[in-house]
Amino acid sequence: MTKYxxxxxxxNRDMKDLLGGKGANLAEMTTLGLPVPPxxxxxxxxxxxxxxxxxxxxxxxxxxxxxxxxVEQAMGRRLGDPSDPLLVSVRxxxxxxxxxxxxxxxxxxxxxxxxxxxxxxxxNDRFAWDSYRRLIQMFGKTVQDIDGDRFADILHKLxxxxxxxGDLDMTTADLKHxxxxxxxxxxxxxGEAFPQDPRRQMDLAIEAVxxxxxxxxxxLYRRRERIPNDLGTAVNVCTMVFGNMGETSGTGVxxxxxxxxxxxxxxxxxxxxxxxxxxxxxxxxxxxxxDLERLDKKSYDELRSIMVKLETHYRDLCDIxxxxxxxxxxxxxxxxxxxxxxxxxxxxxxxxxERLITTDEAVTRVTGDxxxxxxxxxxxxxxxKTVVTKGMPASPGAAVGEIVLDNDQAASRVAAxxxxxxxxxETNPDDLAGMMAASGVLTARGGxxxxxxxxxxxxxxxxxxxxxxxVVDEAAGTIHVRSEDLVLKAGDVIAIDGTTGEVxxxxxxxxxxxxxxxxxxxxxxxxxxxxxxxxxDLVRSVDRILTRADRRRRLEVRANADNPEDAxxxxxxxxxxxxxxxxxxxxxxxxxxxxxxxxLAETAEERQEAFDALMPLQKSDFIGIFxxxxxxxxxxxxxxxPLHEFLPDFTELSVRLALKAERGEEVTDHERLLLEAxxxxxxxxxxxxxxxxxxxxxxxxxxxxQIRAIAEAAVECRKRGLDPRPEIMVPLIGSxxxxxxVRDEALAIIADVSRESGMELDLxxxxxxxxxxxxxxxxxxxxxxxxxxxxxxxxxxxxxxFSRDDVEVSFFNEYFTYGIFGISPFxxxxxxxxxxxxxxxxxRGRRGNPNLHCGICGEHGxxxxxxxxxxxxxxxxxxxSPFRVPVARLEAGRAAIADRAEATA
Numbered sequence: 001m002t003k004y005x006x007x008x009x010x011x012n013r014d015m016k017d018l019l020g021g022k023g024a025n026l027a028e029m030t031t032l033g034l035p036v037p038p039x040x041x042x043x044x045x046x047x048x049x050x051x052x053x054x055x056x057x058x059x060x061x062x063x064x065x066x067x068x069x070x071v072e073q074a075m076g077r078r079l080g081d082p083s084d085p086l087l088v089s090v091r092x093x094x095x096x097x098x099x100x101x102x103x104x105x106x107x108x109x110x111x112x113x114x115x116x117x118x119x120x121x122x123x124n125d126r127f128a129w130d131s132y133r134r135l136i137q138m139f140g141k142t143v144q145d146i147d148g149d150r151f152a153d154i155l156h157k158l159x160x161x162x163x164x165x166g167d168l169d170m171t172t173a174d175l176k177h178x179x180x181x182x183x184x185x186x187x188x189x190x191g192e193a194f195p196q197d198p199r200r201q202m203d204l205a206i207e208a209v210x211x212x213x214x215x216x217x218x219x220l221y222r223r224r225e226r227i228p229n230d231l232g233t234a235v236n237v238c239t240m241v242f243g244n245m246g247e248t249s250g251t252g253v254x255x256x257x258x259x260x261x262x263x264x265x266x267x268x269x270x271x272x273x274x275x276x277x278x279x280x281x282x283x284x285x286x287x288x289x290x291d292l293e294r295l296d297k298k299s300y301d302e303l304r305s306i307m308v309k310l311e312t313h314y315r316d317l318c319d320i321x322x323x324x325x326x327x328x329x330x331x332x333x334x335x336x337x338x339x340x341x342x343x344x345x346x347x348x349x350x351x352x353x354e355r356l357i358t359t360d361e362a363v364t365r366v367t368g369d370x371x372x373x374x375x376x377x378x379x380x381x382x383x384x385k386t387v388v389t390k391g392m393p394a395s396p397g398a399a400v401g402e403i404v405l406d407n408d409q410a411a412s413r414v415a416a417x418x419x420x421x422x423x424x425x426e427t428n429p430d431d432l433a434g435m436m437a438a439s440g441v442l443t444a445r446g447g448x449x450x451x452x453x454x455x456x457x458x459x460x461x462x463x464x465x466x467x468x469x470x471v472v473d474e475a476a477g478t479i480h481v482r483s484e485d486l487v488l489k490a491g492d493v494i495a496i497d498g499t500t501g502e503v504x505x506x507x508x509x510x511x512x513x514x515x516x517x518x519x520x521x522x523x524x525x526x527x528x529x530x531x532x533x534x535x536x537d538l539v540r541s542v543d544r545i546l547t548r549a550d551r552r553r554r555l556e557v558r559a560n561a562d563n564p565e566d567a568x569x570x571x572x573x574x575x576x577x578x579x580x581x582x583x584x585x586x587x588x589x590x591x592x593x594x595x596x597x598x599x600l601a602e603t604a605e606e607r608q609e610a611f612d613a614l615m616p617l618q619k620s621d622f623i624g625i626f627x628x629x630x631x632x633x634x635x636x637x638x639x640x641x642p643l644h645e646f647l648p649d650f651t652e653l654s655v656r657l658a659l660k661a662e663r664g665e666e667v668t669d670h671e672r673l674l675l676e677a678x679x680x681x682x683x684x685x686x687x688x689x690x691x692x693x694x695x696x697x698x699x700x701x702x703x704x705x706q707i708r709a710i711a712e713a714a715v716e717c718r719k720r721g722l723d724p725r726p727e728i729m730v731p732l733i734g735s736x737x738x739x740x741x742v743r744d745e746a747l748a749i750i751a752d753v754s755r756e757s758g759m760e761l762d763l764x765x766x767x768x769x770x771x772x773x774x775x776x777x778x779x780x781x782x783x784x785x786x787x788x789x790x791x792x793x794x795x796x797x798x799x800x801x802f803s804r805d806d807v808e809v810s811f812f813n814e815y816f817t818y819g820i821f822g823i824s825p826f827x828x829x830x831x832x833x834x835x836x837x838x839x840x841x842x843x844r845g846r847r848g849n850p851n852l853h854c855g856i857c858g859e860h861g862x863x864x865x866x867x868x869x870x871x872x873x874x875x876x877x878x879x880x881s882p883f884r885v886p887v888a889r890l891e892a893g894r895a896a897i898a899d900r901a902e903a904t905a
Contacts, residue, residue, distance in 0.1 A: 004046040005063040007070060008039050008238075013314075018043050020234030022093030025334050032313065034306055034331050038074045039088070039238035040067040042206060044095065047232035050210045061203075068202075068237070075239055080198030084121050085114035087131070087240035090205040092212060094233040097335055101221045102212040102233055103142045105205040106275060107135035107240060111196040115179075127245045129175035130167075134275065136182040136194055139201065143208040146189045154181050168273060202237065209235045222822060226865070229819040241330040243323040244275050248296070251275055251323045254289055254303070256311040259319070259339040261534075262346030266290070266304070268320075275323075299329045310334055315356045316365070317347050341370035345541040352544075359548050360897045366545055367894075368864035368887035372396060374515040374542065375886065376462075379497060379508045386505045388481050388494075391442070391467030392808075393501040394453035398510045399440025399462035400495040403488060405474045407434035414438075421494055423479055425472045426805075427455070432588055435461060440496045442503065444470040445809065462498035466809050515542050519886050520572050546886065549893025550574070552900075555870065556877035557888045558633070560857060562586070563621075567628035570882035574889055577633035577725075578625065579789065579879020580857035583706060584641045586621050587614075595646040598699065599681070600673050611705045618706060622713035626724035630717075633725045635789060635857070635879075637768065638696060638706050638742075640731040642686035650678045687794075687803070692732025692770075693742060703730075707746045711753035711761055718759055726763055729789055733767040736780040743784050766853070770794035775841035782848030789879070790838050792858030792866075796825050799834050826859065829866040839873045855879060864891045871895035 011019045011027030019027065023041030030036045042060070049057045072078050077086035087109040092102035110118065110132045119128035137155075141148040158174060159166070170178075186194045195201050212218060213233045222229060243251035254268025269286035272295070293300040303322060306329075310318045319337030323330045339347065348362035357365070376397040379385070401419035404410045413420050414437045422438035424431060426445040435441055435455055440462035446453065456463030471480040477490040488494065488505070495508040518526030518539045530536045558579030559570030567578060587595050594614050601607035625634055653675055657667050683689040696703035710726050717724040730742050743765050754761045766787030769775055772795070782788070797804050804826055815821060821830070829835050838856070845852045855877040860866040862880030867888060870878055872895070880888050 001059060002045060002057070003063070004043050004057060004060050005067050006041050006043065007067055008036060008041070011041065016095045017231075018045065018234070020044060020093035020095055020236075021097055021335055022091065022333055023234045023236050026236060026238070028313075029310075029331050029334060032309070034309075035329055036331050037239035037241050038071045039236060040064075040071065041093070042235040042237070044232040044234050047210045047213060047234065048230070050207065051213065051232065056207065056210075064203075064206075064237075071237075071239060079109045079202070080111065080114055081117065082113040083117040085109050085117050085198070087118070088202065089236075089238050089240055090202060090209060091236045091238065092209045092233045093236050094213070094227075095231050096225070096227045097338065098218060098221055098225075098227070099338075101218040102215070103205075103209050105135070105138050105142055105201075105208070107131045107138075108201045108205055109198040109240075110135050111198065113196075114198070122245060124245055126172045126175065127242065129172055129179060130170075130244055131242070131275075133175050133178045133182060135201075136179060136186065139194075139205065140182065140186050140189070142212075143204050144186065144190055146185065150185045150189070151182055154178065154185070206235050206237070209233060219817070219819075223816050226823050226828070229822055238332070241323045241325045241328075241332075242275070243271070243325065244273055245326055246273055248326050249273055249324055250292075250295075252286075252289070252292065252321075254307065254320050254322070255337050256307045256318045256320070257343070257347055257350075259317065259337050259343055262317075262339065262343030262350065264350065296324060296327065299324050299327065302329050306331065312356065315351065315361075317343075341373040342538050344370045345374075345545060346538060349541040349544050359544070360552065360900075363545055363549050363552065363890070363893050364897055366890070368867075368891040371515075371542070371546075371887050371890050372884075373499075374538075375513055375519065375883070376499065376516070377510050377513055378499075379495065380511050383509045385495075385502075385508050387502050388484050388486060388488075388505045389467050389469040389503045391444075391464040391470075391501045391503065392446075393498050394446075394465045395441075395456040395461055395463035395498045397440070397462030397498040398495070398508070399438075399498070400493065400507055400510060401439045403479065403490050403492050403494055404434065404438065405472065405477060405490055407431060407437075409490060410434040410437040421496060423470075423472060423494075425474075432585060440464075440498070442467060442470075442494075442496050444468060444472050446805065456498075462496055464496045464498060464501050464503060467501075467503060468809075514539055518542060519574075520569070546890055546893075549890045551893075552896045553889065553892035554896045554899075555867070555875065555888075555892040556855075557885055557892060558635075558855070558857075558877050558879040559882045559885050560861075560879055561625070561882060564624035564628040566882055567625050567634075570885055571629060571632070573882055573885040575632075575882065575885045576877070577635070578629055579635050579855055579861070579877060580729075581625060581634055581636045583618075583621075583637060583639050584645070586618065587639065587646065591617060592646055596674070598702065599643065599647065599677050600670075604700075607701060611701055614705060615709060618709035619713050619716070622710055622726070623716055626713055626717045626726060627720075627722060629725075631723045631725070633727055635727040635729050635766075635787075635855075636706075636710055637729045637731055638693075638703050640692050640695075642683065642689055642691040643681045643695060645686075647678050647681065648674065650682050653678055687797070692768075693730050693734075693738045694732065696730070696742060697738070703742060704745060704749060707749045708753065711750050711763065712757075714761060714763070715753060715757040715759050727787065728763055728765045729787075730765070730767045731791070732770055732794075733781060734771045734773045735777065736784050739767050739781055739784045764853075768794075768857070769838075769841045771798050772837055775837040776844075778841040778844035779848035782845040782852050785845075785849065785852065787853040787855070788841060788845050790841065790854070790856045790858065790875075792829060792834060792838065792856060792860045793826065795837060795858070796830065796834050799837060800825060800830070802826075828863050829860045829869060831869055835869055835873075838870075842873055842875065853877075862888050867891040868895040868898070871899065 008027050008030040013024045013028040016024045019041045077084050079086045087107050089106045091104045115128050115132045119125040137151040140146040183194045243249045250272040251274050252270035258267045266289045268289045270292045317337045319335050321333040344366045348365040351357045352362045379398045401421040403423050404420045410420050419439045421440045422434045423442045426443050441456050443465045446465040453465050469483050479488045493507050495504040514530045514535050517529050523543050526539045527536050556576045558577040559575035560580040561567040561570050561578050562582045562585045594610050597610040714724040733739050746765050750761050764786035766785045768789050768791045770791040842854050854875050857879040861878040862884030
């Protein structure tokens with residue numbers, strides 16, 4: 001028979017899956033001999049069973065009774081006893097901390113009779129009636145779903161009518177009046193009197209906590225924090241201790257170190273004559289722990305001793321809730337405390353220096369997300385800001401600049417010395433020049449994996465997408481913010497926050513990140529630039545942890561970079577090579593006409609003429625990147641995007657030429673040929689059409705041009721005394737025969753260049769795995785391949801059947817609401833589906849080629865959670881945007897340390 005209830009004396013901190021964080025830690029503190037009120041925990045299994053069946057498991061009632069009687073025996077009081085009642089609290093407690101997201105009910109066990117008994121036993125009528133009014137108010141709101149304002153309005157009216165400043169001014173008579181008024185509200189709203197049976201109160205409260213797991217706020221919180229939806233919450237039933245029994249009582253929250261800065265010291269808040277919810281609700285200004293020392297030295301000293309004991313036991317910053325009842329200290333909760341990113345790094349290294357944890361453990365105590373928060377520029381928190389709208393935060397950072405609506409505006413204003421924000425309905429590859437010039441990108445449409453988001457992250461540009469409140473009118477040169485009825489013009493200054501998605505009107509001061517200075521320029525430069533010892537301490541902490549992570553990690557970390565500037569930046573950030581060099585970006589702008597000429601060529605001679613014009617440009621591109629990455633691998637992806645991206649839009653071109661004809665203007669032969677080419681190459685779903693290897697096979701000589709340019713650039717770099725290490729990657733492979741055709745052509749070209757130059761070239765030739773079929777047929781494909789690079793953006797798209805440019809704004813919200821997934825599969829790898837394809841591809845690929853080198857170059861290469869999976873399945877490297885390289889280095893180290901710990905456990 002499943003056991004659903006555990007006494008605090010039965011559990012420990014390692015049982016969080018079953019007892020939740022709060023229950024496991026209450027049990028741990030009980031085991032340590034700390035003053036914890038007796039109680040018991042109802043497991044997460046019981047919650048899941050309740051949510052599945054709509055009712056509690058049949059045996060739960062019996063188990064609760066047995067454990068309640070144990071508590072009654074320990075306390076010498078009985079729940080609902082009219083003369084000396086035992087009161088209990090019913091609190092939620094999930095495996096992962098979800099502060100304020102689920103329900104709590106205090107003072108259960110009070111009714112019209114037992115409130116008199118509590119008053120007599122305590123000798124404090126006011127305390128008893130204050131506890132009763134709190135129960136009805138909290139029970140009504142939490143358990144009976146009554147609008148909390150019904151109770152709050154009555155309370156505030158009484159205080160206003162009598163001129164009271166707060167709760168402590170209310171008399172016993174006032175509180176008795178509130179009890180009667182609150183009971184009337186309950187009867188009006190539910191049609192029943194407030195329940196007088198204490199056991200029924202407790203049972204209903206337990207069910208309410210179960211239900212609170214699925215409230216909208218809890219779901220939203222879990223989505224943001226990436227907490228699975230199927231865990232359920234435990235329920236903790238704990239003997240009430242009272243901080244509202246007079247001036248010798250109180251309640252508080254403290255931390256063993258400052259959770260904001262990480263500095264050692266005494267940090268916390270305390271309220272005299274209050275219950276725990278009062279501290280959280282902020283109904284009164286709190287006192288400091290120094291004030292507690294003055295008011296109750298004995299309790300303060302005991303609390304300080306317990307704080308040291310808990311931090312030593314948990315070997316981490318601890319968050320503690322406590323109550324003092326008439327001079328007696330009680331511990332109500334502890335947990336490893338949430339902290340800022342700066343505090344996380346400081347605390348980790350402090351604990352190493354105090355010899356509480358090892359340096360490896362320090363690496364596991366921080367996260368890539370926390371490092372990210374320290375890398376990007378931030379707006380000055382003290383500055384005044386006017387928020388005009390909000391979109392989806394797509395690439396972190398802070399950017400201020402003039403509004404520009406196209407590439408030409410961006411280039412001209414930047415040339416004039418201005419900082420600009422490129423604002424578009426949505427971006428496309430043609431906007432690359434504008435994005436490169438801009439300090440930030442703002443779009444009215446798109447999701448976190450839309451073109452704007454992916455490219456902006458790759459360039460380290462601050463980016464906000466999907467700001468649906470914006471109407472962008474390029475012709476008029478305006479942006480209409482509908483909710484504000486505000487019209488902004490090109491040239492107006494705005495600021496965007498890529499961390500929050502907020503858009504501000506006007507200038508907002510930006511503060512540089514000292515950690516970014518450290519990442520890009522080194523420790524000494526960052527220390528020299530840091531204004532104070534506190535900042536220098538933070539930089540040193542980051543350096544210590546990142547250095548250790550680099551020593552421990554197994555995965556190489558490469559970068560996605562398409563030009564020498566990005567390559568140099570990636571190298572300065574610690575990249576060990578380029579895992580993805582996208583060549584399609586090299587054909588945009590002025591070179592687009594040359595690709596257009598390739599497409600329109602009617603003879604082999606015309607096409608070769610266009611290739612001859614492109615050849616020196618491509619060769620120059622590769623020389624620049626190979627020079628920047630001297631001695632490190634550079635994986636060059638042959639041209640990948642659909643053909644339509646190099647041609648005008650079919651509808652726009654048709655309309656333009658029709659208007660010319662209507663006005664009697666001559667339509668040139670070139671325009672007619674262009675329209676025919678656009679029409680012939682028009683596709684309903686171009687992302688699944690003529691692109692990648694298919695394009696290379698259809699347009700003879702296109703891949704040959706690129707392969708020769710790569711080989712000749714390598715030769716030129718060697719002549720300059722450099723050590724170029726290019727790798728040729730063929731995109732969108734679905735069959736071994738496709739790769740075989742390209743590989744044979746590539747080997748022939750490389751042999752020709754070797755012969756012509758007198759230099760022996762041995763360039764690895766591999767392919768991307770972006771299609772489910774490629775993962776399934778990996779063994780056969782690997783026989784023709786030197787390496788696999790998993791393009792998880794497209795692999796996610798093809799595995800799910802999602803169009804990544806559309807789905808996030810069209811129906812992902814519903815998918816989050818229904819719990820189909822908790823986070824976008826384009827943001828964190830779908831381990832069960834796409835992850836299984838990657839693992840299958842690696843396993844089968846190495847069967848076909850034991851020396852196969854495997855990596856990842858999709859957006860997931862910089863995602864912390866995904867990196868741990870990639871390490872676990874044995875990939876050799878991850879590749880990500882330059883600005884995510886430090887994060888990938890840290891997470892790869894954390895993954896390796898976790899693997900070692902698991903292997904030795």
